[in-house]
Amino acid sequence: VALKDGLAVNPFFSFESLDLAAYPYTIREPITPCARVLKPWDPEHVAGLLESAGEERLQGKAARMAGAFPSKAPDQILYEEIMTALGYKNNRAPFRYLAEQLPLETLRKASGRNTLKAYALLMGVAGLLPAQTPSRWDAETRAFVRQLWDHWWKHQAAWSARALRRKTWKLSGLRPQNHPQRRLMLAAILFTRADDLTRSLTALNTTSADEWLRQIAAFFQPAADTYWQRRLTFAGKRQSAKIALMGTHRIAAIVSNVCVPFLAALGNRQVMRPAFLRRLPPEENNQIVRQTAHNLLGPDHNPDLYRSGLRQQGLIQIFHDFCLTDRSRCGNCALLKALNRKLDETNER
Numbered sequence: 001v002a003l004k005d006g007l008a009v010n011p012f013f014s015f016e017s018l019d020l021a022a023y024p025y026t027i028r029e030p031i032t033p034c035a036r037v038l039k040p041w042d043p044e045h046v047a048g049l050l051e052s053a054g055e056e057r058l059q060g061k062a063a064r065m066a067g068a069f070p071s072k073a074p075d076q077i078l079y080e081e082i083m084t085a086l087g088y089k090n091n092r093a094p095f096r097y098l099a100e101q102l103p104l105e106t107l108r109k110a111s112g113r114n115t116l117k118a119y120a121l122l123m124g125v126a127g128l129l130p131a132q133t134p135s136r137w138d139a140e141t142r143a144f145v146r147q148l149w150d151h152w153w154k155h156q157a158a159w160s161a162r163a164l165r166r167k168t169w170k171l172s173g174l175r176p177q178n179h180p181q182r183r184l185m186l187a188a189i190l191f192t193r194a195d196d197l198t199r200s201l202t203a204l205n206t207t208s209a210d211e212w213l214r215q216i217a218a219f220f221q222p223a224a225d226t227y228w229q230r231r232l233t234f235a236g237k238r239q240s241a242k243i244a245l246m247g248t249h250r251i252a253a254i255v256s257n258v259c260v261p262f263l264a265a266l267g268n269r270q271v272m273r274p275a276f277l278r279r280l281p282p283e284e285n286n287q288i289v290r291q292t293a294h295n296l297l298g299p300d301h302n303p304d305l306y307r308s309g310l311r312q313q314g315l316i317q318i319f320h321d322f323c324l325t326d327r328s329r330c331g332n333c334a335l336l337k338a339l340n341r342k343l344d345e346t347n348e349r
Helices: 006-010 031-038 041-070 072-084 091-102 104-113 113-127 140-159 178-192 197-203 207-219 249-263 287-297 309-323 334-348
Strands: none
Touching: 031 334, 041 072, 041 178, 041 207, 041 249, 041 309, 072 091, 072 104, 072 178, 072 197, 072 249, 091 113, 091 178, 104 113, 104 140, 104 197, 113 140, 113 178, 178 207, 197 207, 197 249, 309 334
């Protein structure tokens, strides 16, 4: 039964939110045929394989974004992609739905590019604005929530029909740093900037990858002093030290999965140069990366082989292209056949 069309029209479903690591793909032997073929390869050639697959994945993401330009403004596409990435693996679908229901232009006009007002709108439409302020919350928190309601109540009637329900979100089992209430503050800061984020991104010089990465990181770790830079939860205590609204590994994920493909889709080919892509920082390893590395490199491989953003992208691409869809226990794997052909060609020389 084809489910794609039906799922695509469901506003609370996103194909990107699927946890493919939980998909019941075939369990393989401890040492797979691929791992046996690749075992004698030197690290440089293994790295080349992963980087080639990583480039293909990023090119595909760029093509997908470019395909959306005829129907949506670049600003809106960047907004939707970053919002989706802010949801990490558990809340990607509601974050994307929120970005579609509260478009960027509407958010900016309704808030007057005021960060606090934009945050109140995002929280209200997300259905995450606390309805009450318990007495156990401290005075600063109660005052902050009242401020948010002062802005939200003016818009509540107009948005109530499209607002998400709290149960739409996965809120249990999250690290406090990853809670949507904190992530939405970062979104409010990013998208109420006086200088539009799209314009700021495209204005950066991409000649030096390292300098570009340093400047990009500054966007996602803003210096603005907000309530959430001293808090983990509404009920928690005020922290003495500032807490970043986003960690370095998550920034790395957004850089690789959103910023680079977005700039490439706009026509900046410098960001797709192999030398540039090799400088992409690693994001946090996930189950797909670990499983694919095990399949390709064996149980005793050196993780340093894929401790870069590009090579991690390569492992994810190989997983989607080969490991996920293989039901032959590697017997009919196209990648294995290609590796064997390369091995035969090498032996003939």
